[in-house]
Amino acid sequence: MSASEHLSQVRGSVLDAIGNTPVVRLGRLFDGHDVAAKLEFMNPGGSIKDRMVRYMLRHRAAGVTHVVESSSGNTGAALAMAAAVLGLKCDVTVPDRTSAEKIKRIEAYGAEVHVCVADVPESNERSYYSVAQRIAAEHGALHLDQYNSELNRQAHYTDTAPELWFQLDGRIDYFVCGVGSGGTISGIGRFLKDRNPDITVIGVEPLHSAYREAVTGAGCDTEFGTVIEGVGKRRPCAVFDPSVVDDVIQVPDDAAIDYARRLAREEGILAGGSSGCVAAGIAQLLPRLSGRIVTVFPDSGVNYLTKYF
Ligand SMILES: Cc1ncc(COP(=O)(O)O)c(C=O)c1O
Numbered sequence: 001m002s003a004s005e006h007l008s009q010v011r012g013s014v015l016d017a018i019g020n021t022p023v024v025r026l027g028r029l030f031d032g033h034d035v036a037a038k039l040e041f042m043n044p045g046g047s048i049k050d051r052m053v054r055y056m057l058r059h060r061a062a063g064v065t066h067v068v069e070s071s072s073g074n075t076g077a078a079l080a081m082a083a084a085v086l087g088l089k090c091d092v093t094v095p096d097r098t099s100a101e102k103i104k105r106i107e108a109y110g111a112e113v114h115v116c117v118a119d120v121p122e123s124n125e126r127s128y129y130s131v132a133q134r135i136a137a138e139h140g141a142l143h144l145d146q147y148n149s150e151l152n153r154q155a156h157y158t159d160t161a162p163e164l165w166f167q168l169d170g171r172i173d174y175f176v177c178g179v180g181s182g183g184t185i186s187g188i189g190r191f192l193k194d195r196n197p198d199i200t201v202i203g204v205e206p207l208h209s210a211y212r213e214a215v216t217g218a219g220c221d222t223e224f225g226t227v228i229e230g231v232g233k234r235r236p237c238a239v240f241d242p243s244v245v246d247d248v249i250q251v252p253d254d255a256a257i258d259y260a261r262r263l264a265r266e267e268g269i270l271a272g273g274s275s276g277c278v279a280a281g282i283a284q285l286l287p288r289l290s291g292r293i294v295t296v297f298p299d300s301g302v303n304y305l306t307k308y309f
Contacts, residue, residue: 041300047074055155066141070132073102080109093128156187173291182240189244203248204281212248270301
């Protein structure tokens with residue numbers, strides 16, 4: 001590469017360093033199968049949420065001086081990073097199951113973290129969602145609202161999905177994806193099906209979460225609860241688009257943690273619990289799938305070193 005080509009690689013800010021994450025074959029864990037994962041924890045804020053936050057701020061941040069978001073931690077870190085670059089005040093509300101590492105990361109970027117009770121419905125005034133809404137209303141701040149904003153889906157449709165498509169030259173048979181807000185699976189799933197309607201899109205979530213029922217109608221009779229951060233919901237989020245999802249499977253927490261550990265030890269990929277969840281889901285699916293399976297690993301195991309590893 002010439003000196004001028006190297007210079008043209010210099011990014012204007014860390015926000016321009018988001019994306020272009022690698023896709024890696026999981027050849028040891030899934031020996032004899034064609035399984036690949038896009039390593040989204042290699043984004044500068046540490047997760048796939050960097051893309052969504054950048055997209056949302058590009059569309060909504062004109063004239064804004066203060067931003068707020070409710071988050072299982074990664075959107076908070078992405079927003080705190082962007083707020084540091086853009087000189088915005090930033091508040092993040094998180095549920096009390098959020099790992100200490102994620103909370104410290106958000107604070108390191110200079111944002112304020114509000115830890116809220118996890119085990120209450122969204123509508124309860126103490127939920128992390130309601131507290132974010134209240135902060136936004138009281139301070140005139142922009143609430144990104146990833147759980148309801150269409151921009152969440154669009155970010156993955158216009159940014160993450162085309163990258164994945166070109167990296168794999170369109171050779172994808174199954175897209176298997178963890179579901180939290182549902183933005184990733186809905187945005188990427190829609191893009192893939194627009195290009196090739198034969199691609200099967202399968203969601204993975206913890207036991208008793210609500211998306212399986214939303215897609216398959218299979219009953220969900222036990223109270224939902226999980227230690228895996230980022231995936232699973234008591235009720236489907238508005239941003240989730242069930243029309244692009246063919247099936248949703250559920251994974252016990254201990255299997256998700258086991259697969260997160262195996263990813264580190266067998267593939268050298270230190271990914272988070274939701275990546276372990278999707279890897280355990282792929283292991284469950286393998287006997288009935290043939291062809292190339294592609295997934296995304298949303299965040300890093302570094303977020304959970306004292307929790308799962
Ligand atoms: C670690 C992790 N994995 C998976 C997800 C799920 O992504 P989505 O919200 O797009 O469904 C999230 C979302 O917060 C997350 O933080």
